[in-house]
Amino acid sequence: MTYLDFLRRHGAMASFGYSMALMSSFGQTFFISLSGPDIRAAFGLGNAAFGSLYSAATLASGVTMIWAGGVLDRVSVRVYATAALAGLATAALSLSLAGNIVMLGLSLFMLRVFGQGMLGHAAITSAARLPSGVRGRAVGLATLGFPxxxxILPGIALAVIASLGWTVAWKMAASVLALALAAVLWLRPDGEAPASSPAGRAEPDATAPTRLSILRDRAFLAFLPSIVAPPAIMTGYLFYQRHLAETKGWPLELMAASLTGYALASVGCGVLMGFAVDRFGGLRMSRLHLAGLFASSLMLAFVTGPFAALAFFALTGATAGANNVVVPAVLAELYGTRHLGMVRALCLSVAVVASAATPILFGFAIDAGVTVESIGIACAVYLAGASALNWLLPGLRR
Structure with a gap:
């Protein structure tokens, strides 16, 4: 199938996934952190107190997604996205009106579970349920909503915060989400089928997996290190990017350009990996999708010089884009699409916990005198081992 044929037949569903990924931005860390200093000032919180509150909200949302993600297997994606958009709009409005710490914490939890959790989950899973010959391209297009x-949103949000205040910015976010909710209620994604219908099924769905059976499955256990690696390691690198820059001698003025390179590499590699998955399959591409992060970890260990920052972040971004496509494709090939919501939600919860742990682990290592070069070597070894395990996946397939 040519790309034009793909857009004619499945473009509406891919566009729906893209839109939901874009709307999930209001519950992502990069957007919430833009008003972080104002929130801390308004509630008299220090960095540690606000960070702890945010981490608690994120972990709680990850645990909630174990259940909430599985709901997508029992309802249509339209119903699921409607609930997520309504919840996220309510959360944005609640944050703008919060008058105490309890309401602040509850608002942050709702932003994370409805935004990063449910909307992001709906975006990827709806695209991953399409047939195997087009699944990679559909997921690749849907994930473009994240970058x-x-x-586009940080510049707009910072301008609104500077001129009108952070509470107005969140009220405007709630208004945008309300408009998106109205659009979803009015339109129906093309090709949508409830997971329980025949159209929502795919090949190995004869036996319905349970969460416990998945956690015991050898294929899942072999793929788990690859699921954990990108969110955990990239969160650690990005969280301590200032420390990396100071240690490696990277000029801070190059960091903005490096992060732009990260985003561009994520977009480009996500699209290319979509084509590769459709041609070769997710199981085969899982052997290669960690290569960018492996190379950037080796660069951290052995390469110096100011312009190494550009290559480091570009290679890291390449794995970020590839990971968004490969992981749901592999899960669909291992477990089918009928229960993909529950399977992916379980993986998402594990990834959230891992991404919350690495800033702490990296922090203890740095405080103990471990060099960034040693951290890079340790991460490269882990990534090599995770990639090696993926060669076993075809033989362990259910």
Whole structure:
């Protein structure tokens, strides 16, 4: 199928996934952190107190998604996205009106579970349920919504915060989400089928997996290190990017350009990986999708010089884009699409916990005197081992 034929037949569903990924930006860390200093000032919180509150909200949302993600297997994606958009709009409005710490914490939890959790989950899973011959391209297009939000929303939000205040910015976010909710209620994604219908099924769905059976499955356990690696390691690198820059001698003025390179590499590699998955399959491409992060970890260990920052972040971004496509494709090939919501939600919860842990682990290592070079070597070894395990996946397939 040519790309034009793909857009004619499945473009509406891919566009729906893209839109939901874009709207999930209002519950992502990059957007919430833009008003972080104002929130801390308004509630008299220090960095540690606000960070702890945010981490608690994120972990709680990850645990909630174990259940909430599975709901997508029992309802249509339209119903699921409607609930997520309504919840996220309510959360944005609640944050703008919060008058105490309890309401602040509850608002942050709702932003994370409805935004990063449910909307992001709906975006990827709806695209991943399409047939195997087009699944990679559909997921690749849907995931472009994430970097689109990262590219356009910070500038708009900072301008609104500077001129009108942070509470107005969140009220405007609630208004945008309300408009998106109205659009979803009015339109129906083309090709949508409830997971329980025949159209929502795919090949190995004869036996319905349970969460416990998945956690015991050898294929899942072999793929788990690859699921954990990108969110955990990239969160650690990005969280301590200032420390990396100071240690490696990277000029801070190059960091903005490096992060732009990260976003561009994520977009480009996500699209290319979509084509590769459709041609070769997710199981085969899982052997290669960690290569960018492996190379950037080796660069951290052995390469110096100011312009190494550009290559480091570009290679890291390449794995970020590839990971968004490969992981749902592999899960669909291993477990089918009928229960993909529950399977992916379980993986998402594990990834959230891992991404919350690495800033702490990296922090203890740095405080103990471990060099960034040693951290890079340790991460490269882990990534090599995770990639090696993926060669076993075809033989362990259910």
């Amino acid at each position: 689109t939000g990262e590219a």
